[in-house]
Amino acid sequence: MNATFRSSAMPKGVVVARPRQGDGLAQAYLRRGRRYIPLGAPDARDFAARLDQALLGAEPKADSLAHLIWRYQQSPEFKRLAARTQDDYREQLARIRLAFGREALAAFDDKSAAQRIFAWRDRRAESPRRADYGVQVLKALLGWAAGRGLVERNRAAGIPPLYRSDRRYKVWKPDDVDRFVATAPPGLGLAMIMALETGQRQSDLLALRWSDIDGDVISLRQAKTRQDVAVPITPRLASALSTAPRCSAFVLVRQDGQPWASNGGFRNAWRFYCRKAGITDLTFHDLRGTFVTERLSAGWTLQEVAFCTGHSFRNLGCLERYADRGAIARALARRRIAPAPLPLPSSAGVAMLPEGP
Known part of the structure; x- marks a missing residue:
C-alpha cells in the first residue's frame, strides 16, 4: 500500500493513501487490526455511504445488544453528536459489544443487568476514567432504547462513577x-x-x-x-x-x-x-x-x-x-468593603454660630 496519513476530517481508523503518480486519486481505507478495508476515493459521490456501511459492519442478530448498537449508530441522535464524540462513542460501543453483544436485549430488563454492568465497570477500574466513560456510553445506549420502548428501563442509569476529580483549585496564575x-x-x-x-x-x-x-x-x-x-x-x-x-x-x-x-x-x-x-x-x-x-x-x-x-x-x-x-x-x-467614613471634625474646631440676632 502507498504511504498513508490520518486525515482530521475522517473518523478514527480511516487512513488515506496518496497516489504514487501525481494524476492518480487518493484512496481511503478503514483499518481493522491488520486488515485495510477499501473505501474508494474520499471525494467520490458514494463515499459517505460506503464509509457508513464499513463503520457499521454486517447487521447482527436481531433482538441482541449488538443489534441495538448497530441501530443506535444509525439513529439521528447518534449522528447529531460531534464528529469527535462519535469517534469516541464508536470505540466504547465496540467494547460494550465485546462484553455484552451476544446477550439478548430482553436480559437488560432484568435487575441482574445492573450487577453485570457493575462487574464490567469494576474489571476496568485500573483506568477509572475509561471505565466511567464506558458506562456513560452504555447509559446513553440504553437510554436511547428505553425512549423508544425497546427496554423497560435504563439499568445503567444508577451506576456511580469511579473517578472523582476536583480541579476547581487548579488555576493558572x-x-x-x-x-x-x-x-x-x-x-x-x-x-x-x-x-x-x-x-x-x-x-x-x-x-x-x-x-x-x-x-x-x-x-x-x-x-x-x-x-x-x-x-x-x-x-x-x-x-x-x-x-x-x-x-x-x-x-x-x-x-x-x-x-x-x-x-x-x-x-x-x-x-x-x-x-x-x-x-x-x-x-x-x-x-x-x-x-x-x-x-x-x-x-x-x-x-x-x-x-x-x-x-x-x-x-x-x-x-x-x-x-x-x-x-x-x-x-x-x-x-x-465599604470605604471608611470621613472623620467628623471635633467640636473644638467647629465655629459656633451665635444663638440669636
Missing part, C-alpha cells in the same frame, strides 16, 4: 502564564492567551477562523454542545491577535504556518512546552476554569459567564466545578 508564553513558540503563546481570555475548549479554538472575529467580539458554535457563544475581546487578547500572522484561514497555526492537523499533535506540543516551562500540575482545560474564576471574581453574573462558556441556563450550578470558590469569595469580599 499570572506567573505560570508568563513562563509558558516566554518558553513556547508564538503560536502556542497565542493559544494560551486565547484560552485564558475566552474560556473555550481546545477543539473549538483550533477550529476558530479569522472570519469568526467580528470587531471586538468572537462568535462561534461549539462543536461539543452546538451552543452559539460570543466572547468580548479583551485588550490583552486584542494585542495578541494584532501581532499574529494571517497566513491561514485558521487563527491558530503551527510554526510552519499550517493549521493543526489534529488535536493530538497540538496536545503533544502543549505538554512538551509545559514541561519545558516547569509546569507539571496544570492542563489546557484548566484555562477554562481560570476564565470562569476570573470572570466571576470580576463580578460577572452566572448568565454572563454561561453566554461565553456555552453552559446551559438550566444547570448553572455546574459552573461551580470549574471555579475556585475561595478566590471568587475573596475578590467579591474586597469589592464589597
Whole structure:
C-alpha cells in the first residue's frame, strides 16, 4: 500500500493513501487490526455511504445488544453528536459489544443487568476514567432504547462513577502564564492567551477562523454542545491577535504556518512546552476554569459567564466545578468593603454660630 496519513476530517481508523503518480486519486481505507478495508476515493459521490456501511459492519442478530448498537449508530441522535464524540462513542460501543453483544436485549430488563454492568465497570477500574466513560456510553445506549420502548428501563442509569476529580483549585496564575508564553513558540503563546481570555475548549479554538472575529467580539458554535457563544475581546487578547500572522484561514497555526492537523499533535506540543516551562500540575482545560474564576471574581453574573462558556441556563450550578470558590469569595469580599467614613471634625474646631440676632 502507498504511504498513508490520518486525515482530521475522517473518523478514527480511516487512513488515506496518496497516489504514487501525481494524476492518480487518493484512496481511503478503514483499518481493522491488520486488515485495510477499501473505501474508494474520499471525494467520490458514494463515499459517505460506503464509509457508513464499513463503520457499521454486517447487521447482527436481531433482538441482541449488538443489534441495538448497530441501530443506535444509525439513529439521528447518534449522528447529531460531534464528529469527535462519535469517534469516541464508536470505540466504547465496540467494547460494550465485546462484553455484552451476544446477550439478548430482553436480559437488560432484568435487575441482574445492573450487577453485570457493575462487574464490567469494576474489571476496568485500573483506568477509572475509561471505565466511567464506558458506562456513560452504555447509559446513553440504553437510554436511547428505553425512549423508544425497546427496554423497560435504563439499568445503567444508577451506576456511580469511579473517578472523582476536583480541579476547581487548579488555576493558572499570572506567573505560570508568563513562563509558558516566554518558553513556547508564538503560536502556542497565542493559544494560551486565547484560552485564558475566552474560556473555550481546545477543539473549538483550533477550529476558530479569522472570519469568526467580528470587531471586538468572537462568535462561534461549539462543536461539543452546538451552543452559539460570543466572547468580548479583551485588550490583552486584542494585542495578541494584532501581532499574529494571517497566513491561514485558521487563527491558530503551527510554526510552519499550517493549521493543526489534529488535536493530538497540538496536545503533544502543549505538554512538551509545559514541561519545558516547569509546569507539571496544570492542563489546557484548566484555562477554562481560570476564565470562569476570573470572570466571576470580576463580578460577572452566572448568565454572563454561561453566554461565553456555552453552559446551559438550566444547570448553572455546574459552573461551580470549574471555579475556585475561595478566590471568587475573596475578590467579591474586597469589592464589597465599604470605604471608611470621613472623620467628623471635633467640636473644638467647629465655629459656633451665635444663638440669636
